[in-house]
Amino acid sequence: MASKRTRANKPEMIHCPYCGEDYSSTYKHCPFCDEVEPAEDDYQTDEYDEAPRSRGGKRLVTNTRGGGYGGGTSPLKIIGTVVSLALIVAAVIIVITIIRPLVAKGDVDGPADNTTPVESVTPTPDASPSETEPAGESTPPVAETPGDTIPEGQTATGFTLSKSEFTLSDKWPNPITLTVTFIPDGSAGKITWSSSDPEVVSVDENGKVSHGSKQGSATITATMPGGVTHTCLVHNSVTTGGPTGSTTTSGGSTTTTTSLSLNRTDFTLEAGQAFQVKVSGPSSPPTWSIGNTAVATVSGDGTVKHVGKGQTTLTCTVDGKTLTCIVRCNWKTQEKPEEKPAEKPEEKPEEKPADESVDLKAFYDATIAAHTFQTLQEFTGDVLETYYPGMGDIDTKQCLVMGTMMSMNNGEFCLVEVTNSADVDTVKGIFQSRIDYMVEGGAWYPGPTELWTNSSRVVSNGNYVMMVVHEDCDTIVDEFNALF
Secondary structure (H helix, E strand, O other): OOOOOOOOOOOOOOEOOOOOOEEEEEOOOOOOOOOOOHHHHHHHHHOOOOOOOOOOOOOOOOOOOOOOOOOOOOHHHHHHHHHHHHHHHHHHHHHHHHHHHHHHHHHOOOOOOHHOOOOOOOOOOOOOOOOOOOOOOOOOOOOOOOHHOOOOOOOOOEEEOOEEEEEEEOOEEOOOEEOOEEEEOOOOOOEEEEEEOOOOOOOOOOOOOEEOOEEEEEEEEEEEOOOOEEEEEEEOOOOOOOEEEEEEEEOEEEEEEEEEEEOOOEEEEOOOOOEEOOEEOOOOEEEEEEEEOEEEEEEEOOEEEEEOOOOEEEEEEEOOOOEEEEEEEEEEHOOOOOOOOOOOOOHHHHHOOOOOOOOOOHHHHHHHHHHHOOOEEEHHHHHHHHHOOOOHHOOOOEEEEOOOOOOOOOOOEEEEEEEHHHHHHHHHHHHHHHHHHHHHHHHHOOHHHHHHHHHHHEEEEEEEEEEEOOOHHHHHHHHOOOOO
């Protein structure tokens, strides 16, 4: 029979200094961590001045006694640590890449694209640089604040001129006013005018251009506050030294024969308008008369006033000569009567031999060399039918229809020789329909509309028909008639 263990021989309990568990003294080492409790003399030598060393025993995964001393690192702790580190790294990246540049630029309060556009800024009169602005930073350039020079009430951002080039001369001394169309439609602005040579041509504050005493060319410049500028080239053919003519010397005496001319040979009046016709080179006062006083009247100084719709002839008698001028009143609605046989001599083709022909291409080249036209292109095929319907059905020997498809249409030039004389009136009607269309809205802009209204002509001589739209249309008509 086994002996019964008494309290006296009960084994002693040892507390492990390594894992904190209690175990029986019957064990040579801790059954929980396999560590051996050091002997007392082990701490008496210098070799054990430090804490007891582990003998490489195993660590329990769990504490079966409830002490909790032998457990390893929790997986949740590892995950939490990794997530925390990731958040810290992300915060550092955000600070470096986003917040720091904004702080450096001073734009922390909002993104750069929230700034107000320069053109919409209206600075206050007492605006001044910030007192805290760094000394090394420069102030914004003047170009970024155009509002400083833009007058109050200006809403236009740009503009166009009614003309880019024209000619003044002693035959047409009346000033020509350049008109401005502001952009966008309905906006307002202020224009400053200047001339590169006032002795050649001058311009007033309203854009009215007048010829000077010196012959040549000058540039008229229109400027809108803000820097928008457009120019117009003006040619002045005014001759100095008095009336032109010829001088002969015989027996010590000199006789000067002065050529007489009117400043207009054809002009148009609208309701309520008046125009003064002048004669150059007279030696005695001229006498004026008009054919139909129901259309227009003329005073003693040559001033013609509009009365009613129609066409009539102004006559000037001076120095034994008679000079005439065609006066049109609202002619665009009365153009058809101009095609009467009385206005178009039919016998002129008989004056030219049948085998002699006028070279219209040579006349065209000479004309555009002497008179400045805008860029023209020849209309043929479908383009010709689009702008001049019916021309493709006309049998012609020569056909030169030169025009432009630009919206700013400042002139066209057409020369046609028909095979059959019966087609002359048809061609004139086609040309006149083109003019009527442009006058009634096709020209679009004020300047071209004025040009097509006042400076367009359709004339014929025999089987030859010409349409010209140009400031010098009267001179070009005279040059055309001189061919015959």
